[in-house]
Amino acid sequence: MHPSVFEGLHPRIREGLEKLGIVEPTPPQERVIPDVLDGDNVLLVSPTASGKTEAALLPVFDMYLRGHKEKGIGIIYITPLRALNRDIEKRMMFWADHLGITVEVRHGDTSQKQRGRQTRKPPQMLITTPETLQAILPSKGMRKHLSSVRWVIIDEIHDLAASKRGAQLTVGLERLDKAAKKTPQRIGLSATIGNPVTVAEFLGGVQPVNIVEVEVDKTYEYKVQFPQPTDTDFDLADELSTSPKAASRLNRIRSLVNEHNSTLIFVQGRGQAEALGFRLKQMGLGIEVHHGSLSREQRHITEDMFKAGELKGIVCTS
Numbered sequence: 001m002h003p004s005v006f007e008g009l010h011p012r013i014r015e016g017l018e019k020l021g022i023v024e025p026t027p028p029q030e031r032v033i034p035d036v037l038d039g040d041n042v043l044l045v046s047p048t049a050s051g052k053t054e055a056a057l058l059p060v061f062d063m064y065l066r067g068h069k070e071k072g073i074g075i076i077y078i079t080p081l082r083a084l085n086r087d088i089e090k091r092m093m094f095w096a097d098h099l100g101i102t103v104e105v106r107h108g109d110t111s112q113k114q115r116g117r118q119t120r121k122p123p124q125m126l127i128t129t130p131e132t133l134q135a136i137l138p139s140k141g142m143r144k145h146l147s148s149v150r151w152v153i154i155d156e157i158h159d160l161a162a163s164k165r166g167a168q169l170t171v172g173l174e175r176l177d178k179a180a181k182k183t184p185q186r187i188g189l190s191a192t193i194g195n196p197v198t199v200a201e202f203l204g205g206v207q208p209v210n211i212v213e214v215e216v217d218k219t220y221e222y223k224v225q226f227p228q229p230t231d232t233d234f235d236l237a238d239e240l241s242t243s244p245k246a247a248s249r250l251n252r253i254r255s256l257v258n259e260h261n262s263t264l265i266f267v268q269g270r271g272q273a274e275a276l277g278f279r280l281k282q283m284g285l286g287i288e289v290h291h292g293s294l295s296r297e298q299r300h301i302t303e304d305m306f307k308a309g310e311l312k313g314i315v316c317t318s
Contacts, residue, residue: 026051072148
């Protein structure tokens with residue numbers, strides 16, 4: 001049996017993996033960790049929930065612990081969405097505490113007080129968005145802290161490469177190269193895509209990039225259902241003052257939510273989300289509504305409750 005790629009990582013990282021109960025690397029981690037440790041620019045293409053984030057961060061943390069002594073920001077983690085920033089920050093809190101690395105988020109919602117603190121005392125790892133990276137590069141104070149950046153990880157890079165934000169990120173990465181004392185290593189994380197070469201060129205610019213595509217066996221089941229009204233549905237229709245056909249669909253949604261631990265119910269717009277959410281709450285389901293018109297605080301509360309298992313489902317817009 002070949003030795004696990006985990007065996008070569010820093011002892012403190014191996015201790016952390018043991019605490020988390022992670023014994024074996026996932027296929028993407030097995031393939032990518034050696035390349036990252038070699039200092040190569042890498043594009044990892046793999047399905048969701050296959051361990052891509054750790055495939056990039058574990059070797060970066062290893063190199064940081066073994067050799068990075070400069071003050072300032074050493075690692076930048078770029079995501080396309082603020083909500084993803086928060087999710088990554090929460091996942092990183094274990095490693096931050098365990099390894100003694102400071103991790104902070106900076107985006108459009110970051111308070112002026114927190115921005116000032118980051119300028120005075122920057123974190124060792126910064127989680128941000130393409131727009132915020134561009135915004136902090138001209139700042140004299142932050143530019144000084146960015147001179148020590150050694151690693152840039154770009155999550156969901158396939159989404160950025162296909163949009164106008166991708167052009168903005170390309171400019172930001174080139175400006176970051178100019179600000180850094182040493183050209184940072186770039187690591188891109190992508191879901192399965194049909195054009196990995198194009199995305200790799202976007203990631204590397206003039207620099208070479210290793211493309212690592214990993215297929216992970218995952219089974220999906222798709223069903224199209226059109227429930228017809230039954231006697232129970234006619235009773236529910238009277239109770240909710242709706243049509244029997246609508247009641248039959250509501251009953252089917254209720255059954256699916258009750259049969260599973262967590263369910264996302266997608267609708268076409270905010271109005272539909274509120275209307276369906278109201279009906280399902282009338283039926284006693286533990287669900288909430290999530291869309292862009294809600295306050296940031298309310299969206300965060302709903303997301304946290306869902307992740308904690310306190311909600312059975314969320315009615316949301318796509």
